[in-house]
Amino acid sequence: MTKSDLLRQLPAVHEVVKDISLEVSGKPEKEITRAVQDAIKHWRKNILSEKDDIDLKADLQELIKNSAKRSLMNPTHQIRTIINASGIVIHTNLGRSRLSNKSVMRMSETAQMYSNLEFNLEKGKRGSRHDLTEELIKRATGAEAAMVVNNNAAAVYLVLKALAKNKEVIVSRGELVEIGGSFRVSSIMEESGAYLREVGTTNKTHLFDYENAITECTAMIMKVHTSNFKIVGFTKDIPSSELLELKEKHPKIVVYEDLGSGALYPFHMHGIGGEPLVSSVIGQGIDVVSFSGDKLLGGPQAGIIAGKKEIIDQLKKHQLARVLRVDKFTIAALNETINAYLNGEHMTIPTVRDILMTADEIREKAIRLKDQIKNIPGLSLAVTEDFSQVGGGTMPDVELPTFCLRLSHEKGADYLAHHFREFQTPIIVRIKGEEVLIDLRTVTDDEIPVILEAIHSLH
Numbered sequence: 001m002t003k004s005d006l007l008r009q010l011p012a013v014h015e016v017v018k019d020i021s022l023e024v025s026g027k028p029e030k031e032i033t034r035a036v037q038d039a040i041k042h043w044r045k046n047i048l049s050e051k052d053d054i055d056l057k058a059d060l061q062e063l064i065k066n067s068a069k070r071s072l073m074n075p076t077h078q079i080r081t082i083i084n085a086s087g088i089v090i091h092t093n094l095g096r097s098r099l100s101n102k103s104v105m106r107m108s109e110t111a112q113m114y115s116n117l118e119f120n121l122e123k124g125k126r127g128s129r130h131d132l133t134e135e136l137i138k139r140a141t142g143a144e145a146a147m148v149v150n151n152n153a154a155a156v157y158l159v160l161k162a163l164a165k166n167k168e169v170i171v172s173r174g175e176l177v178e179i180g181g182s183f184r185v186s187s188i189m190e191e192s193g194a195y196l197r198e199v200g201t202t203n204k205t206h207l208f209d210y211e212n213a214i215t216e217c218t219a220m221i222m223k224v225h226t227s228n229f230k231i232v233g234f235t236k237d238i239p240s241s242e243l244l245e246l247k248e249k250h251p252k253i254v255v256y257e258d259l260g261s262g263a264l265y266p267f268h269m270h271g272i273g274g275e276p277l278v279s280s281v282i283g284q285g286i287d288v289v290s291f292s293g294d295k296l297l298g299g300p301q302a303g304i305i306a307g308k309k310e311i312i313d314q315l316k317k318h319q320l321a322r323v324l325r326v327d328k329f330t331i332a333a334l335n336e337t338i339n340a341y342l343n344g345e346h347m348t349i350p351t352v353r354d355i356l357m358t359a360d361e362i363r364e365k366a367i368r369l370k371d372q373i374k375n376i377p378g379l380s381l382a383v384t385e386d387f388s389q390v391g392g393g394t395m396p397d398v399e400l401p402t403f404c405l406r407l408s409h410e411k412g413a414d415y416l417a418h419h420f421r422e423f424q425t426p427i428i429v430r431i432k433g434e435e436v437l438i439d440l441r442t443v444t445d446d447e448i449p450v451i452l453e454a455i456h457s458l459h
C-alpha cells in the first residue's frame, strides 16, 4: 500500500467516536472527540514520516480506536503514581522523596482547612510564614536563623542576588560543576548579577588561591557541593571551616556553602557516605548554608537557608523572597519532616528508612516476592545480589548492598521493561544487560501485589 492509500484509509472522527463511546461510557463526548482527533493526527504523522510501527496490514481504524481508548483511560500527560523498582532512592525524574505519613496528613489537613499561615495567633495580628519553619530549622541545625524558599536552586539565586550582586564571588574551579536537572552555578551566578571569580584548578585549590583573589570587590566566598561528580586522586580542596580563617583579615566577606543535599541524619555513622551533618557545618561558624528539602532530608521540594541572623534578615527583606516563597503545603510537610528528626522518628521518613534498609531485610522481601510467582512460560527468575544508589546527585560513589528479583524473558530486557512501564500503575525497573532487576529497596509491601499482577500478566 502506498502512503496516499493509507492516508485515504484514515477513518472520520465521528465514526471512531461512535465506535468507542459505548466502551468508554461516562466520558463526555467532547473528551472522546479530542482523544480520537489526537489519535488520528498521531497516525497521520506516522504514515507521512513512514515511521516505526506502521504495520501495513493492520486495521488503521482499530489502531486509532486503541490509541484513543488508551489516552482516555491513562492520561499520559498528567501526573501519575508509579512504582520505583529502580533502587535509586532519591530519583529526581520520579519525584525525589516520598513523604512520611505524618507529612501527608498535615498537608492534607492544611489543604482542607484555613491555617495560621500568616497570622499570629498570640497577638491576633498578621504574622509571617517564615515563623512557621524558622524555629524548627534552628533547632535541627543549630543555626541562629533560617528561612525556606521554593527549592535549593532558588536558595542559591537569592543568596547570590541579595548578598553579592555587582560584586565578586570566589569559587574553586573544582566546584564549578553542572548538577543533574540543569543546575549550573556559573549560570545562576550570571543571572543573579554577581561576578564569578574562579580560583585554583580542577583538581587542586589551596587556601592561598582564595586569599590572593580577594579584592575590595569581593563579597563572598562560595563553596559548592560537587554532588553527582567526584574528583579522585591528586586533589585538594579547602573545607569551609578553613575558609573562615580568611574572615579574620576580611571580616565583611560572607562565607557561603551550597550543601546540595544537607543531611540531618548521620548516615556516615552507618558507613554510608561522608555527608557531614548540617549542624556540624553550622557549628564551625559558617555564615550561611543552603540545601534541598527533598533530597537526603526526605521532605517536600524546598530550599532551606540557614545561618547568621544578620544575613537571613537581609534575605527575608529582599523582594525576591516574596517571589520564591513556599506555599502552605510545603510548610506543613516540611514541619512534620523536621519534627520526625527532632523526635528521633527518622525511620518514619521513607528516604531515610530506604537508605538505611539492610541487605538482609531486602533479601527477605525479594524471596517473599519470588515465592508468590507462578510459573510463566518464557520467563526465568532468581533472587540476586546487587547495589542500589542513593540518587539525587547525593553520594554518587556509595553503593548500597541490596537484593533484587532478576527476570529474564525470551523476548528480551527491553520487552520486559516496556511491559512494566505500560502497566496500569507503571513500574520502573533497572535494566542490566539482557535482564531486568526489580530492586526491593525502593518497593514497599503495599506495592508488591501490583508487581505480582504485572508479572502474571506477562506473556
Ligand SMILES: *Cc1c(COP(=O)(O)O)cnc(C)c1O
Residues within 6 Å of the ligand: 151, 152, 153, 154, 156, 179, 181, 183, 224, 225, 226, 227, 228, 258, 259, 260, 261, 291, 292, 293, 302, 303, 392, 393
Ligand atoms: C541538587 C542541588 C542543587 C539544586 O537543588 P534543587 O532543590 O533541586 O533546586 C543545588 N546545588 C547542589 C550542590 C545540588 O546538589
